[in-house]
Amino acid sequence: MSVLAAIAVLAVLILVHEFGHFIAARSQGIYVNRFSLGFGPVIWKYQGTQTEYAIRAFPLGGFVGFPDDDPDSDIPPNDPNLLRNRPILDRAIVISAGVIANLIFAYFMLVVQLGLVGLPQLDYQPGVLVIPVNEQSVAYQAGIREGDIILAVNGQKIPASDQSIVLLTKEIQNHPNQPLELTIKRQNQQLSQQLTPKQGKDGKGFVGINLFPNSKPVLGANGKPVYRHPNPIEIASIAANRFQQLCVGTLQGFGQLVTNFQQTVGQVSGPVNIVKIGAKLAADDSKNLLSFAAIISINLAVINILPLPALDGGQLAFLLIEGLLGKPLPAKIQDGVMQTGLVFLLGLGIFLIVKETTQLDWIQKLFQ
Structure with missing residues (x-):
């Protein structure tokens, strides 16, 4: 049950991230035609009035899809409510909303933990x-x-x-x-x-x-x-301090990964190890999942804001280039970079899953 609880936390964090994109787009009247948890083949889907909601086979993330490049879409290419036709600021809000949602959720989890558990x-x-x-x-x-x-x-x-x-x-x-x-x-x-x-x-x-x-x-x-049990004002203040400490610590950790790669790369964890850590925390005390969710949510926000292809930071980098040049980079260049980045990230995720799965105790016993 503790493993399922940890997996559920990761799924919620992905949903929170994608929901941030979704709400930022829909609140501005921008068309959204897909909301997906996971990648790959569709396991379950529901067609709403405008958006298809789906759960897919590989739970390594999720995405919000827009009809801009959908060949089956009957929306005119010059429709002002297509994402690509919106001003840079509108698009930046949509792209960065997932990161903002994760940060807000992390702070909320810290507040809830302090309210339930106390100090x-x-x-x-x-x-x-x-x-x-x-x-x-x-x-x-x-x-x-x-x-x-x-x-x-x-x-x-x-x-x-x-x-x-x-x-x-x-x-x-x-x-x-x-x-x-x-x-x-x-x-x-x-x-x-x-x-x-x-x-x-x-x-x-x-x-x-x-x-x-x-x-x-x-x-x-x-x-x-x-x-x-502290009062609400004290809870808000303490949660803010802890939130700041977690954000600074996470940024320092990623900084050390860049500046001291050989010594710190071994500390990088994939989905399996993250679930393993979460399961252990849940087994000790289910309320630990609240702080676990806060930590992972902040890490997810920081990772996504990095200027890497297929991540939110990579798309924001394209917007910055567009703002500086006065026009977007050719679609072929953007698509090529994004697809390469997506393949790399999926490959890295699969590699970490396989590597960490083979290190699980019950897997190793099978080969003894």
Whole structure:
């Protein structure tokens, strides 16, 4: 059941993405003749007044189809409600709406999770837990390592408080190009470390570390974390902070994939591993699927906005070129690029599915 739940989450995220395109088009009066979940042969379909709704054999995504290039369409080629005949801004709204829908849905999932589950009560300890963003960061180069706890800055102790991160952040931002004397706890050792923040474009200091409260959840008599239920305003604020952290972390992850491909490519997961992770989370607690949906929805949004053929970002890139040139690229060039990109993405998806399926425990046992 947990596997089916994880698959259902992925299907919902695809539907949300395509529904964003669909609503953006229909709300502007643009014709939409197909709404499909999956690719390949049709398993089920329903013909509405204007749009055919279908479920297809390969659930690697979905698409919203427009009658612009449909040879069977009886709509005149110069009809202003065809997508291709709309101004660039109208088309950009339709193309980007899927990404926007995924981001909105991710935030909504975080809000729902906080509303249903609540926040764990935390027992704060002195200091701030830090993790350098990468090995090229100022913090890592200065000797800061993952799991270090900064106890004091320039002799000022960091208290056991939910405001400890704010205090450390201000100290770093207020001392660009000025050395900071840190007291660090690393495992059972206490060390002294000097760190000099670089000055950013905004004039503030930065060192390239992620900050986390040095805290542990309060456990009840049953040994499980004790939760409290925040008010709606607090829920909206906390969800916004988590949403921002997830977006930044996802963008940093894709950035590392580009800049450090050999070391990070092995961390790329396909549909099978994603379902496996989701199933494990669901087995532990079904409410975990809410945060799982938020994380995957943000990843789906970021992937789709990349300027790659067959993705929304690729189509937006064509619109940008059209805006700069004053006319669109020839249809043959656009179709060729998009079809090549689609074949590549489908091939990559199938490769990852086969690779990850053969690594499943029950599959490997068949060959032992």
